[in-house]
Amino acid sequence: MEPIKNISRRGFIKGIGLASGGLVLASTVYSFSKFEDEAEVISEFNPNLFVQLNSDGSLILVASRSEMGQGVRTSLTSVIADEMEADWDKVTVKQATGDKKYGNQNTDGSRSVRTLFQKMRQMGATVKSVLITSAAKSWNVPESECTAENHFIVHTSGKKIGFGELVDIAKTLEVPEKVKLKSPKDFKYIGKNLPSIDVESLSNGSAVFGLDKRIPNMKFAAIKRCPVAHGTVKSFDKTEALKVKGVVDVVEVPMLRKAFGPLGGVAVIATNTWAAFKGRDALKVEWDTGANDSYNSEAYMKSITANVHKPGHVEKSIGNIESAFQSSNKSVEATYRLPHLAHSPMEVPNAVASVNGNTCEVWAPIQSPQAARREVANFLNTEEANVTINVTFLGGGFGRKAKPDFIVEATAISKAINGPVQVVWSREDDIQHSYYHTVSSQYLKGALDSKGNVTGWLHRFALPTIGSTFTPGKNLPQAWEARSAKDVPYDVPNMQIETGKADAHVRIGWLRSVINIPHGFAINVFADELAHVAGKDPLDFRLNLIGRDRIQDTKDPYKYNTAKLKHVLKTTAKNAGYGKPLPEGHAIGLAVHYSFYSHLAAAVEVSITDGSLKVHKINMAIDCGTAINKDTITAQMEGSAIFGMSLAFYGKITAKDGAIEQSNFHDYRMTRMSQAPDIHVEVIDSNEPPTGVGEPGVPIIAPAIVNAIFKATGKRYRSLPLSDHGLV
Amino acid sequence: MITLKINGKEHQVDVDPSMPLLWVIRDIIGYTGTKFGCGKGLCGACMVLMDGTAVNSCQMPVSAMQGREIITIEGETENLQALQKSWAELNVPQCGFCQSGQLITSTAMLNNNPNPSEEDINSNMSRNICRCGTYTRIKGAIKHCVEQNNKS
């Protein structure tokens, strides 16, 4: 375990944006990188967790992760405040810039709380212990007679002293090596429903998102990009653009063929966003569309489907799948097709950059500030130390804002015009130039014995890999992209998982819950299909398919636990009134999935009237270990349910001759309030380490809806979105 | 020169008369609480009150705004402040980006109809998209606000 240190008197406090004068403790939190992601070596003391207590009692925490609605600025702080017995009203959060000294800052993978929880507790307990020592010293009494209570140290005699008043003594003390953590039953904030510390600024217009950043002399820029991914500018005519009132310049932006490189194009720079958009409309650009202009979604779906209808690359094989099918009583096969998706956070990609010689300062809504810093430094051919990445509030991220291409665009333009600029994507840009969630085709075949038990499970899938964004030409899924199919927690003796080839013709990226969307869909719908052929109730059948209690055999310290999986499924079915009489025409569909180390299930109640689908109720149960803030977890589940409904109802991005056909919210639609169902969430009580919350709610919604439709109508829909089937 | 009255203050702006009010507010005058989400009247992120009615400011040419009373999320009007309180009590925002628009739409609704039915809420609020999916809470907060208003 890395030490916690008192750095109150160290020089680099200023560097992290803290004022001197307070008690500052720092520590290192390792990312989970030993087990996942790239290796990360931190040899010297490189703290990424900072707590400052000032003499006026105010308590400041430097947040190294980005806030995009998941409440991370509140959940992390509340853990420290709880262990140190601080008064919640005295807490403020300072957002860290992008810097390796903070350790891993990538805010994705649903892991902020999972990786930081334990260290946050220790940090809080350490501050408390130092304060108790300080009080005991100043009163000249034994420490054992002092306790911490709501921002005071209290002596058995009844006298008390505020935390802030102890700062001067505390600053001089060494921190103890070992501290005692609270018993979970004494938690004051953890597990209680603290509202977000940002709720006011997020409700009165004062929170500064990237799009709201203004600096002196800043111009606004809009970029015309090639409709086809990685096409380039052949020539352009800026005459008409320059005639638009407010337009001041037109410059070319280079296309850089790397993961986070800009797509390139022609930028119109203006004194306001509107003029930049209008100037862009007036631009004439000739493109060299390049190799991706042959991308047509319909033909492409046929080709990847052909690839899953023949043997593929074997990722996993247990037992003997061939003989399982030969000796089966019945076999079932099905093919599932899902389209590309775009993240479309409410706040479009945008960034302010100000290049000055070989230095650059950026303000942007970014999930990966360190990658942004590296890319900007590379682009300017300068040291990372010359680049500052300020992280604003994110108006949603969902993975889109983990890719800093838009920051490199702003940098390129600022450099070209020699002044500060804000690049603003229109909604059309966002939908037509995204890092798309993969399109997929999946073939499943199952063998049933005479009792209706599943004896064989073949799952073959083809989808363009995220790896292609990093290494052009990659056309088979990476190991981690096969995991949610390979580790399906079903107790089947003969199982084979295969992958088929799929070339990428657009940038493929990760979108909230990533590969779990296609896998969670196919696995859950197929299990329902098997239940039907076996003549069993879907709930009983699924519990039987998950099978005996067992814990995943893996080196990963987090493992699936089939008892938990069955528990969330039973819980949510019970909460939904599964098996009880329902209103005429209503039916409940189920789905259960393990992802981001959390166990989740959904029960969705639907009806179809005159061919039109209505989702009435969504019940969800989640076991994510210790719940730091049940209200935030519930909010994430509510949001996941709506996000899952949007993709089930409308989510579809298609290409014609390489260009994306959708453009705005009229043809890339979102769930609206009139469609929003009653959502009930049960967060299972647990004292185990916390696991992911932000993403794992998404993949269970669409399959539960499809299973419910089947139960209500006997019709099975194996492709999304449901708008394609005329249901919404 | 066009004269605009925003949040009780007059502003003179010299811009293309066809420029939508949204961009005048954000880029010329500098109130950034009003958001850009789609630019096509599809999402409600840019909603402001125009003489008490909620309008998508991305669809309103600034030339048509002379003599109108514009209120943005930064402004003050009884129902807006009451709703903001309910928003905090129910911890409504996730990322928060859509919430200015949500609050303006619900303010206009309550201005017109202090006791909206479930259906009124659904139809009014369906002008606004929340990609984070806070609909359950928005609805709850509106109902809570109505209850509080009716008590006092």
Ligand code: FES
């Ligand atoms: S920005 Fe005006 S409705 Fe979307």
Ligand code: FES
């Ligand atoms: S709170 Fe994020 S879009 Fe509504």
